[in-house]
Amino acid sequence: MSDDTILKIRNLKIDGKTGDEWLPILKGIDLDLKRGEVLGVIGESGAGKSTIGLAAMGYTRGGCRISGGTVDFEGTDLVAASETYRRKLRGKKIAYVAQSAAASFNPAHRLIDQYSEAPIQHGVMNTTEAESDATELYRRLQLPNPDEIGFRYPHQVSGGQLQRAMTAMAMSCRPDLIIFDEPTTALDVTTQIEVLAAIRDAVEQFGTAAIYITHDLAVVAQMADRIQVFKLGETIEEAETRKMLSAPEEDYTKSLWAVRSFKATAKPKPPADEVPIVELRNVDAAYGATPVLFDVNFKIHKGRTVAVVGESGSGKSTAARCITGLLPPTKGEILFNGEALPPGYRQRNKDQLRQAQMIYQMADTALNPKQRIEDIIGRPVGFYLGLSGKAQRERVRELLDLIEMEPDVYMHRFPGELSGGQKQRIGIARSLAAEPQFIICDEVTSALDQLVAEGILRLLDKLQIDLGLAYMFITHDLATVRAIADEVVVMQHGKVVEQGPKVEMFKPPHHPYTDLLLSSVPEMDPGWLTNLLGARERGEIVDAKAAGASDN
Amino acid sequence: MHPILKMALQRLALGVFTLFVVSIIIAGAVEFLPGDLAQEILGQAATPEAVAAFRAEVGLDKPPVERYFSWLGGVAQGDFGTSLATKRSISELISARLGNTLFLAGFAAVIAVPLAVTLGMLAALYRNSWFDRLINVSTLSSISFPEFFVAYVLILFLSVGYGFDARWVLAVLGLFLLVEGFGAVREGMKIGRFSMFGSVFGLLGLALVVNAVFGWWSYQVGAVQAFPSISNISPDASFSERIYRSFLPALTLTLVVTAHMMRMTRASIINLMASPYIEMARLKGMPPGRIIVKHALPNALAPIINVIAINLAYLITGVVVVEVVFVYPGLGQLLVDSVSKRDITVVQGCCLIFAATYILLNLTADILAIATNPRLLHPK
Numbered sequence: 022m023s024d025d026t027i028l029k030i031r032n033l034k035i036d037g038k039t040g041d042e043w044l045p046i047l048k049g050i051d052l053d054l055k056r057g058e059v060l061g062v063i064g065e066s067g068a069g070k071s072t073i074g075l076a077a078m079g080y081t082r083g084g085c086r087i088s089g090g091t092v093d094f095e096g097t098d099l100v101a102a103s104e105t106y107r108r109k110l111r112g113k114k115i116a117y118v119a120q121s122a123a124a125s126f127n128p129a130h131r132l133i134d135q136y137s138e139a140p141i142q143h144g145v146m147n148t149t150e151a152e153s154d155a156t157e158l159y160r161r162l163q164l165p166n167p168d169e170i171g172f173r174y175p176h177q178v179s180g181g182q183l184q185r186a187m188t189a190m191a192m193s194c195r196p197d198l199i200i201f202d203e204p205t206t207a208l209d210v211t212t213q214i215e216v217l218a219a220i221r222d223a224v225e226q227f228g229t230a231a232i233y234i235t236h237d238l239a240v241v242a243q244m245a246d247r248i249q250v251f252k253l254g255e256t257i258e259e260a261e262t263r264k265m266l267s268a269p270e271e272d273y274t275k276s277l278w279a280v281r282s283f284k285a286t287a288k289p290k291p292p293a294d295e296v297p298i299v300e301l302r303n304v305d306a307a308y309g310a311t312p313v314l315f316d317v318n319f320k321i322h323k324g325r326t327v328a329v330v331g332e333s334g335s336g337k338s339t340a341a342r343c344i345t346g347l348l349p350p351t352k353g354e355i356l357f358n359g360e361a362l363p364p365g366y367r368q369r370n371k372d373q374l375r376q377a378q379m380i381y382q383m384a385d386t387a388l389n390p391k392q393r394i395e396d397i398i399g400r401p402v403g404f405y406l407g408l409s410g411k412a413q414r415e416r417v418r419e420l421l422d423l424i425e426m427e428p429d430v431y432m433h434r435f436p437g438e439l440s441g442g443q444k445q446r447i448g449i450a451r452s453l454a455a456e457p458q459f460i461i462c463d464e465v466t467s468a469l470d471q472l473v474a475e476g477i478l479r480l481l482d483k484l485q486i487d488l489g490l491a492y493m494f495i496t497h498d499l500a501t502v503r504a505i506a507d508e509v510v511v512m513q514h515g516k517v518v519e520q521g522p523k524v525e526m527f528k529p530p531h532h533p534y535t536d537l538l539l540s541s542v543p544e545m546d547p548g549w550l551t552n553l554l555g556a557r558e559r560g561e562i563v564d565a566k567a568a569g570a571s572d573n
Numbered sequence: 574m575h576p577i578l579k580m581a582l583q584r585l586a587l588g589v590f591t592l593f594v595v596s597i598i599i600a601g602a603v604e605f606l607p608g609d610l611a612q613e614i615l616g617q618a619a620t621p622e623a624v625a626a627f628r629a630e631v632g633l634d635k636p637p638v639e640r641y642f643s644w645l646g647g648v649a650q651g652d653f654g655t656s657l658a659t660k661r662s663i664s665e666l667i668s669a670r671l672g673n674t675l676f677l678a679g680f681a682a683v684i685a686v687p688l689a690v691t692l693g694m695l696a697a698l699y700r701n702s703w704f705d706r707l708i709n710v711s712t713l714s715s716i717s718f719p720e721f722f723v724a725y726v727l728i729l730f731l732s733v734g735y736g737f738d739a740r741w742v743l744a745v746l747g748l749f750l751l752v753e754g755f756g757a758v759r760e761g762m763k764i765g766r767f768s769m770f771g772s773v774f775g776l777l778g779l780a781l782v783v784n785a786v787f788g789w790w791s792y793q794v795g796a797v798q799a800f801p802s803i804s805n806i807s808p809d810a811s812f813s814e815r816i817y818r819s820f821l822p823a824l825t826l827t828l829v830v831t832a833h834m835m836r837m838t839r840a841s842i843i844n845l846m847a848s849p850y851i852e853m854a855r856l857k858g859m860p861p862g863r864i865i866v867k868h869a870l871p872n873a874l875a876p877i878i879n880v881i882a883i884n885l886a887y888l889i890t891g892v893v894v895v896e897v898v899f900v901y902p903g904l905g906q907l908l909v910d911s912v913s914k915r916d917i918t919v920v921q922g923c924c925l926i927f928a929a930t931y932i933l934l935n936l937t938a939d940i941l942a943i944a945t946n947p948r949l950l951h952p953k
Binding site: 075078080082083107108109110111112113116117119121124125126127128129130138139142143173174176177 | 847848849850852853854855856857858859860863867868871872945947948951
């Protein structure tokens with residue numbers, strides 16, 4: 022029985038250095054993994070998920086230390102073992118698949134050389150063996166042109182393919198354990214499915230044990246035999262996947278499960294003769310000589326939310342750049358309350374600029390780290406409304422009240438002193454400062470944890486009702502669309518392939534691409550991936566090739 | 574056409590244009606020098622008539638623009654004209670000196686570049702250890718002292734001979750300082766402090782030991798000094814003779830340029846050590862040395878190559894002081910002599926060669942930076 026256990030972590034404590042202090046990241050974790058078993062590790066950011074994954078390899082990042090406990094891998098405690106011993110294990114017995122394959126492949130070497138490195142250096146294979154083995158694994162993971170793809174450099178391969186190439190690389194020495202650290206988080210929903218299927222098949226074929234780290238419950242439901250939920254460095258609960266999904270015991274787990282239940286207030290249809298706030302008419306746009314938008318048409322009415330969905334590169338953000346005037350369209354026009362706007366932002370007057378504001382995906386980079394909150398929000402207040410001094414500060418306080426942040430506490434802080442969700446709230450307040458009628462939300466919840474994202478969606482919904490705002494909500498996450506949209510615009514390859522009210526969009530029949538998008542959203546049912554792949558195989562549901570999805 | 578070849582040709586054309594602009598600036602600057610060749614040669618007592626006659630003889634009476642264009646016409650055909658002062662062909666004058674300068678620069682570069690890159694990698698590998706600190710302190714000290722000072726220190730330790738007994742005393746003292754000094758540095762690092770005194774004494778000890786070793790060696794071969802302090806090489810000297818005679822100036826230049834390249838190598842590599850692909854290499858179980866050489870260095874090459882190019886250019890154009898100290902017959906000395914003689918055609922020729930050196934080395938650096946970057950070499 023004990024032979025069956027491959028990894029046994031007991032009372033593991035890891036500290037991280039903040040300034041001069043050591044603060045606990047993991048507060049005594051227990052974790053068991055049997056041979057061939059897949060354990061889902063789930064939790065929000067800050068739960069210590071990645072730290073656990075790395076600790077399973079006896080590895081800690083710079084600025085972290087193991088302050089107690091044991092990591093028992095195949096009978097040896099990695100905490101007490103020598104660095105040389107651990108190094109011989111890594112890559113050979115335990116392998117790692119990172120979140121961003123694009124960043125984790127060395128840009129200076131070909132894929133196949135990076136594949137071969139571990140087997141050659143660990144003395145498992147020679148160069149010829151490693152290279153033919155690489156081709157074999159590339160084929161198993163269903164990479165296109167398996168004989169040739171390895172000789173490309175990482176930048177010549179798409180994100181979904183890189184992620185599979187990295188999974189292949191992790192398997193190069195046929196390890197006993199693979200750590201998957203959010204391997205599909207950075208991918209489009211249509212691409213994610215292919216990668217999930219490839220990973221699951223590979224893990225099953227080789228009988229590899231795996232720790233699958235993610236914040237996405239629906240994904241972990243497809244991959245894991247057992248799920249362990251973490252919060253702030255502690256285990257909340259642990260159970261077999263089906264039991265965990267159907268009957269979670271702890272309140273925290275239940276709250277994670279419940280996130281997807283949020284629905285924005287439904288709004289009545291606008292009268293047919295109402296002039297829309299924003300209208301795109303036959304808009305074409307190009308970056309230099311490369312055309313990116315083709316004849317894009319859609320309307321956004323007062324007080325309503327239009328969700329623009331599509332995978333990366335479909336032209337969602339480009340359409341937003343055209344509306345704001347950052348990228349003047351090459352053809353067509355943008356109407357605001359029925360009047361055509363000048364194409365470039367330089368030709369627009371202050372009032373036209375004021376009416377359309379933006380909230381960005383990465384609140385971290387969208388806020389100046391050297392400015393206090395009152396200056397960040399005060400700047401548009403002064404610029405657009407001409408308020409200064411006391412009047413400006415008063416307005417900033419009102420805005421902070423509006424986004425449910427206590428002015429006295431937060432006015433004088435720097436962005437670095439706020440959490441991710443709070444920063445995004447500041448981004449919202451900054452856009453509200455201009456008193457616009459229309460706000461473009463560009464993937465505003467993608468970088469946030471689900472609970473926090475839900476808070477932001479609730480806030481946006483409340484502001485919409487109170488202030489009558491119109492939103493253009495750019496996202497690739499259909500769960501968010503379901504939650505917040507009144508109308509949906511589906512884009513692919515720079516064209517609008519389908520649009521209409523949300524209620525109709527989520528009912529068949531669909532355009533094949535919409536179908537692909539909808540069917541690709543993971544569901545909580547552990548059998549979902551298997552059923553879906555089966556249905557696609559039999560041709561009952563459209564697959565990526567039929568829908569003309571970009572290569573994955 | 575291959576994109577790199579195309580870019581090289583474009584940059585080369587741009588370089589020729591830059592040279593043209595530089596030649597105008599040089600000609601203009603030379604015009605601003607107070608006095609001219611005639612006054613310099615004929616001296617203070619010369620009559621205005623004599624000066625005017627001299628000027629007419631060498632063509633200095635013509636307007637500057639005309640003189641510039643006739644000079645430029647000659648240069649375009651490879652003829653740099655003749656020296657106004659000595660009447661010798663400038664091409665001949667410069668080519669011998671340029672050969673010497675290139676030899677010295679090449680000699681120094683062959684030592685300095687591999688040394689700097691290796692030290693940089695080792696410093697990155699053992700970052701924040703006593704070894705890293707020591708390399709930083711010693712290379713920074715050598716770059717902080719004026720070149721002539723470094724040159725004289727080297728002469729003192731490697732060229733001046735002592736009596737036999739004194740050498741033994743110094744050697745023992747050196748060994749003592751070396752062990753104690755570096756010992757203090759190592760002890761200090763254990764409690765997180767860097768001992769500046771320790772490193773200074775250690776380095777001094779190292780110098781004394783080196784001095785003793787070379788002194789012993791010269792004593793064995795029966796020479797008065799280990800290396801000559803005057804590097805007056807003649808055109809017909811053999812290769813090994815040249816190496817031996819120009820060793821001290823080359824070593825001086827090495828000490829001057831190493832710090833810059835070594836620190837850039839170290840910084841570029843350390844900068845990359847936090848990248849996800851370095852962590853990936855660690856998680857694949859690769860040893861630290863391999864991670865530095867195979868995973869970090871190839872991605873850090875572009876900035877390192879650029880700093881090397883700048884330092885190579887400096888080795889060719891900036892060595893005047895070192896040439897003077899060691900009486901080395903290089904281009905820098907020729908330039909200084911010609912400026913003081915107001916021999917403007919020679920000055921223009923030298924400056925043009927220096928400018929061309931900078932342009933060529935930077936062009937090479939740019940091409941190498943592209944050739945080592947797969948993103949640019951293998952587009953999608």
